[in-house]
Amino acid sequence: MSNINEVAKRAKVSPMTVSRVLNQSGYVKEETRQRVLAVMEEMNYVPNQLARSLVKQKSMTLALIVPDITNPFFTTVARGTEDMARKSGYRVIFCNSDDDFLKEQEYTEMCLLLRVDGIIMAASGDRSKANLERLKKFNIPLVCIDREVKGIDTDLIVGDSLAGARALTQHLIDLGHRHIAMVTGPLSISTSRERLQGYKETLRQNGIDYRDDYVKEASYNQQTSGQYLDDLLASTPRPTAIFTANNFVAAQVVRGLRERQIRVPEDLAIVTFDEMEPYCAVAEPLLTSALQHAYNFGSLAVQLLMERIDGVPIAQPRRIVLNPDIVIRRSSGEKL
Secondary structure, X not given: OOOHHHHHHHHOOOHHHHHHHHHOOOOOOHHHHHHHHHHHHHOOOOOOHHHHHHHHOOOOEEEEEEOOOXXXXXXXXXXXXXXXXXXXXXXXXXXXXXXXXXXXXXXXXXXXXXXOOEEEEOOOXXXXXXXXXXXXXXXXXXXXXXXXXXXXXXXXEEEOHHHHHHHHHHHHHHXXXXXXXXXXXXXXXXXXXXXXXXXXXXXXXXXXXXXXXXXXXXXXXXXXXXXXXXXXXXXXXXXXXXXXXXXXXXHHHHHHHHHOOOOOOOOOEEEEEOOOOOHHHOOOOOOEEEEOOHHHHHHHHHHXXXXXXXXXXXXXXXXXXXXXXXXXXXXXXXXX
8 A cells, every 4th residue: 555655756745745735734836736636546545544643633533422313303413413524624423322321332432442533412311421421531522412411511502492392382272272192202301301391381371280191201213102192092081182292203193193093183183393304295294393403403513512622712611502493284283
């Protein structure tokens, strides 16, 4: 395999000039730069990334750890992360934790071994505190997204789950619903607790009693079981609307209702957080949702991370709250 000295000799320049071309640093005449690049291609020269990283004291690599990359929300987060990282000359390692603390722990250790320059993480739950503390122990720049873990002081980007839940619940009440059920995510996750809190507060503000039998806990992924549906439907009186905590839960509920010959929204209204892009355009019915701008979660996280990596003096951890847009579609139905 060719090395930098051989490239320099063939291109009739110094090794320093080849290094400047590789690292895009220092002045090199355009004619010389093109000659060096042509020789590198001719010789199939592959730069030693490890050696370059050692010189720069950077791996030029970031890690993104998310609960479920198949969820369109996190897929779009990944897109925003990669796009912004590439603009800064970084590559991104994508890690899928499956909301599993131990799997997340394995990826945490892998990131330490690979000496990534920074990490963006959507925590698997409250237990993630141990994994985050380990990263902070090694002073790795860190940004948490979507989910907050108490006791961890780090840069954070979250959606306003409380406001979104209030708005969705109020929308159903404004349509005339008084018997509103909720299928929430795992209560070990901050977003689940906040969405449940917003639901409870809005019921109380409208003089509607909260009922334990109207609330069921489910997984935030595609494997969500629909068994709780029979319990909800057996309640007296039967709910006329269901607030589902995320897009995959909503899809599971709609599928389960369809199997039971219950129509949405004619027989039962549905609202949710996030949506099934790109599938939402062909889904039936289209879901009323609190739409979070997932791309911004990723791109903003990289910007915060770059400032940490570049040593920008920042006194306190930063907290950015992104407001969701309430998008009214057919699944919530018409006024009763």
